[in-house]
Amino acid sequence: MLRPIRTLAAAAAALALVSACNSASNSSSPGKPDAGTAANFRGVTDRSIKVGGIVSMTSASGYSKKDTDLGAKARYLRANAEGGIHGRTIEYLGAEDDGQDPAKNMAAARKLVQQDKVFAISPMSSVTFSGADFLEQEKVPTFGWGTLPSFCGPKYIYGFNGCLVPSPGGTLNQTWPEGIARILGGAKGKSVAVIATDSDAGKFGIRTFQQGFTSAGFTVSYAKASVPATAVPSDWSAYVKEILAGNDGKAPDAVVSVMQTPNNIGLFTALKRAGYKGLLSDPTDYDPGLLAKDATKQALEGVHVLLQFEPFESASPAMAQFKADIKAASGGQEVPLNMHMLTGYMSADLFVSIAQKAGKDLTVTHFQNAAQSFSDTGTLVGDRAEPKGQKDSFGCGALVQLKNGAYEVSVPFKCHAPIPFK
Structure with a gap:
């Protein structure tokens, strides 16, 4: 896990809790505006941004998406090495294991928001997403693979390659x-x-x-x-x-x-x-x-x-960067690549890219405002744009x-x- 300034972040979080506007029940209540500025917003201090993940590390069938966590870690490590997000280090807590169990998915979402006080959840990778309504209600920016209906329509939930299971009126990849x-x-x-x-x-x-x-x-x-x-x-x-x-x-x-x-x-x-x-x-x-x-x-x-991304066999600069980042996150070891790493990496990448655009004063309102006009090109999932991606896939x-x-x-x-x- 990424904890380069863990002690400072914990102290800052303790101070932040003194203010009622920073509790999950106040700062992110449905229908209420963000309270305060980035320096005292949930999961954000002057020096750090707290992010967590939810991943099916285990399952009854033995299927595992655990490497999604490594992919996210790799992207956050590089972001921190490049100076963080406007000087703030990303404090990635790692991913909670929901075991592909709806009850555990909800419990993980509640823990990350109510106990760990994260600003965002990225990645979220599971075949169940029972915590979606809770995260939307609490205004927690959440990023994952858009293969579930919850990634199509809600304001605060984003698919890293767009919405893949749209409602009527949306589009199909x-x-x-x-x-x-x-x-x-x-x-x-x-x-x-x-x-x-x-x-x-x-x-x-x-x-x-x-x-x-x-x-x-x-x-x-x-x-x-x-x-x-x-x-x-x-x-x-x-x-x-x-x-x-x-x-x-x-x-x-x-x-x-x-x-x-x-x-x-x-x-x-x-x-x-x-x-x-x-x-x-x-x-x-x-x-x-x-x-x-x-x-x-x-x-x-x-x-x-x-x-729904460039194959690992691609010779593009973006793929070369991905491979280098995975190697760095693996302690310099060459590890077999898989799609779970890529889903974690690109979930984290979309969060980082929008957060950078949001500016120094990072609150959910500013983050959401930045997302409303976000676009970039040439990524491992093609050209991206929001809020288009909350209704349509990126088509690649x-x-x-x-x-x-x-x-x-x-x-x-x-x-x-x-x-x-x-």
């Missing part, structure tokens, strides 16, 4: 459908099956991707959020049978899984054993660490993974394929025009 169409030589006459877990996120994913693939010209032959969300099935035969028969008794040209790694391994293994030869794709399995086990490597061989992405035990770019990073979500 077409990277996945357009990328798969490119690999298949076009979408005309091609069919796709989409499968997700039986959860709110899974059901919403089915709704959005069904529309996205249809708009790209595919026939969606199967689209169900039917896999249990709490446990990985031991027998995938029923799902495989439905998928392979969904296209009027024929196998689809592509199977798209909107699920996490343990489910993808089970599903893809079962499909291959059933003789399926079509395209397989998911949005989660870009992780060299997965290749350490032969069974996992075989299950994911040939799979095209959706990325790529596909990589695991081939002969190594990842290769199958569709280069590109920004696609989004489509209206209905």
Whole structure:
């Protein structure tokens, strides 16, 4: 964790608590303006800004996003090395583990705000975000991967690559459908099956991707959020049978899984054993660490993974900086890169970028005012703009394929025009 001025920050925080305007109940109450100036605002002293995170370090299935924390740490370390935010050091408390449990997610949000008195939460990375309403009510700027509806619409919650699950009136990112169409030589006459877990996120994913693939010209032959969300099935035969028969008794040209790694391994293994030869794709399995086990490597061989950021194979200056920052945060050690690191890094990067724009007098009101006209270009997620990103995605992405035990770019990073979500 980043605690370069921990003692000073703790003393300043103790002094700040003397003033009632700095308590969570007063300074961030719904409908009330910010109290005081940056020097006595919640989580902000003359010398520091306190930030925390919420990440699913553990889960019942064994899936972990723990490296999201390392990615955020890497970005904050560089910001501090460059002088902080207008002279203030970012005091990153590290991430609370919510275990993908809604109750723990809410508890983590309350702890960070009410006990730790953070100014912001970045990153927030979980399949559950039950603390969203509380953080919005308390006016806590929060940053994460915009794959949940809570990242689309609220004033204080931001997706690092925009809103990926919009409400009607928003837009859909077409990277996945357009990328798969490119690999298949076009979408005309091609069919796709989409499968997700039986959860709110899974059901919403089915709704959005069904529309996205249809708009790209595919026939969606199967689209169900039917896999249990709490446990990985031991027998995938029923799902495989439905998928392979969904296209009027024929196998689809592509199977798209909107699920996490343990489910993808089970599903893809079962499909291959059933003789399926079509395209397989998911949005989660870009992780060299997965290749350490032969069974996992075989299950994911040939799979095209959706990325909503530049691939690690990119030679851009921004990617070189990311790699250098991760190495520095790892004590100078070379570590295998994964997408969780990138989500933490870019969540932190968006927070840092808006906070810099907000100026020396950092309060939530000034932060929000800065966000209302924020934009930049050439980042690892493309061009960014707020508040556009709270309604629309930034529209960029790529596909990589695991081939002969190594990842290769199958569709280069590109920004696609989004489509209206209905």
